[in-house]
Amino acid sequence: MELQSEREEGGRGGEGGRGGEAGGEAVRGGEGGEAVRGGEGGRGGEAGRGGEAGRGQKSGMKRTHEEEEDEEVSPKKLVTDHSVKVASHYNRLQEVGLAARSRSRIFFMRNFNNWLKSVLIGEVLERVRGAGSRQVSVLDLGCGKGGDLLKWRRGGINHIVCADIAAVSVEQCESRYDDMKKKSHVNEKIFSAQFITADCSKEVLSEKLDDPEQLFDICSCQFVYHYSFESEQKADMMLRNACERLKPGGFFVGTTPDSYELVKRLEASDSLSFGNEVFKVSFQSKGAYPLFGCQYHFSLEEVVDVPEFLVYFPLFVHMAKRYNMRLVLKQRFSEFFEEKVKKEQHRSLMMKMMALEPFPCETGGRQATDSRGEYSHAKEHCGRAPLGTLSRSEWEATSIYLVFVFQKMS
Numbered sequence: 001m002e003l004q005s006e007r008e009e010g011g012r013g014g015e016g017g018r019g020g021e022a023g024g025e026a027v028r029g030g031e032g033g034e035a036v037r038g039g040e041g042g043r044g045g046e047a048g049r050g051g052e053a054g055r056g057q058k059s060g061m062k063r064t065h066e067e068e069e070d071e072e073v074s075p076k077k078l079v080t081d082h083s084v085k086v087a088s089h090y091n092r093l094q095e096v097g098l099a100a101r102s103r104s105r106i107f108f109m110r111n112f113n114n115w116l117k118s119v120l121i122g123e124v125l126e127r128v129r130g131a132g133s134r135q136v137s138v139l140d141l142g143c144g145k146g147g148d149l150l151k152w153r154r155g156g157i158n159h160i161v162c163a164d165i166a167a168v169s170v171e172q173c174e175s176r177y178d179d180m181k182k183k184s185h186v187n188e189k190i191f192s193a194q195f196i197t198a199d200c201s202k203e204v205l206s207e208k209l210d211d212p213e214q215l216f217d218i219c220s221c222q223f224v225y226h227y228s229f230e231s232e233q234k235a236d237m238m239l240r241n242a243c244e245r246l247k248p249g250g251f252f253v254g255t256t257p258d259s260y261e262l263v264k265r266l267e268a269s270d271s272l273s274f275g276n277e278v279f280k281v282s283f284q285s286k287g288a289y290p291l292f293g294c295q296y297h298f299s300l301e302e303v304v305d306v307p308e309f310l311v312y313f314p315l316f317v318h319m320a321k322r323y324n325m326r327l328v329l330k331q332r333f334s335e336f337f338e339e340k341v342k343k344e345q346h347r348s349l350m351m352k353m354m355a356l357e358p359f360p361c362e363t364g365g366r367q368a369t370d371s372r373g374e375y376s377h378a379k380e381h382c383g384r385a386p387l388g389t390l391s392r393s394e395w396e397a398t399s400i401y402l403v404f405v406f407q408k409m410s
């Protein structure tokens with residue numbers, strides 16, 4: 001399947017700095033060659049893969065599941081349900097036009113994240129079609145304002161169910177879908193859709209489906225799953241919703257912060273937080289990291305400001321087995337990028353989506369006034385980055401994430 005670029009329609013989008021809602025993907029000409037990533041953040045991240053951070057975290061995870069369950073029913077825990085905070089945060093987020101987005105400090109990072117999701121979605125659709133599925137149905141779990149609708153349209157799917165806890169986001173997602181349908185070509189058949197407002201870590205989605213027999217080829221859960229790791233019950237319900245209606249051979253794909261990377265950076269910090277001018281992660285303590293409910297606060301340049309929870313990946317994989325799911329791929333964004341950028345089709349999509357900042361930038365811009373070394377990594381690289389670059393701060397922010405793909409066993 002050929003991946004195509006996505007163009008913002010009507011300057012919509014703007015919720016998830018993490019890329020989801022960016023939507024606005026402008027088109028520009030491309031040239032082949034090498035991209036330069038954003039320096040130390042990326043390099044540091046790689047060094048931590050499965051290394052010190054992993055050990056530190058495991059040794060800190062002293063509590064058993066039983067202890068976690070006990071804690072879950074304590075009165076204190078019952079009043080601190082963070083789903084409400086998360087929902088109201090995302091409900092409050094305003095739609096931002098393309099012009100405002102392009103002025104954002106994280107414009108390229110959002111495009112980069114969007115590119116990464118496009119590649120992931122494109123490849124999983126290829127696998128589904130390769131296995132013989134003609135009518136493709138998708139569950140977008142934590143769909144937000146519908147930043148991925150265009151990706152599904154390009155992928156030629158037949159049906160989508162979009163679910164999110166934030167009612168305002170679901171409304172915006174639905175009206176985005178309606179606009180898409182209105183503006184489509186007469187002979188283009190746009191997929192059918194159902195929109196559900198639900199806390200997917202508490203409610204059973206299958207009971208809300210229009211078609212009670214509905215099965216999915218793909219569940220896509222982009223930048224969402226970590227919210228459910230507040231408790232074992234919530235993480236399990238989110239997994240159940242993701243997987244129970246998947247067809248045998250179907251895929252559960254997503255993006256989420258890499259807990260090893262977060263803990264590694266926290267342990268390396270003199271304080272309880274780390275970050276830079278575009279993002280900040282703050283923990284309440286360090287040294288011990290409970291399996292569930294290990295909360296940190298995440299803020300990202302004008303877009304995200306919410307409590308989130310560490311997802312201890314081996315536990316995620318273990319829990320997924322209950323739903324007959326096996327892990328097919330787990331890759332940090334840096335690794336995924338390095339692998340995919342080798343392919344011409346992904347590189348050209350990257351150029352079209354402006355997923356990297358041109359370097360050197362002809363008009364100067366942020367690079368001309370770079371006194372903080374935001375582009376020193378690119379300058380060191382012969383002063384040129386043919387594919388482009390991300391600023392150091394943007395790279396440090398995006399390199400905390402990983403991509404996962406699970407497949408349902410027959």
Ligand SMILES: C[S@@+](CC[C@H](N)C(=O)[O-])C[C@H]1O[C@@H](n2cnc3c(N)ncnc32)[C@H](O)[C@@H]1O
Nearest residue numbers: 020021090142144147164165166200201222227
């Ligand atoms: C960072 S946004 C990502 C949105 C979208 N997946 C994307 O990539 O554009 C996270 C989304 O997860 C949703 N979310 C968080 N907790 C949820 C829950 N328990 N049930 C359903 N949605 C949830 C939020 O409302 C928000 O829309």
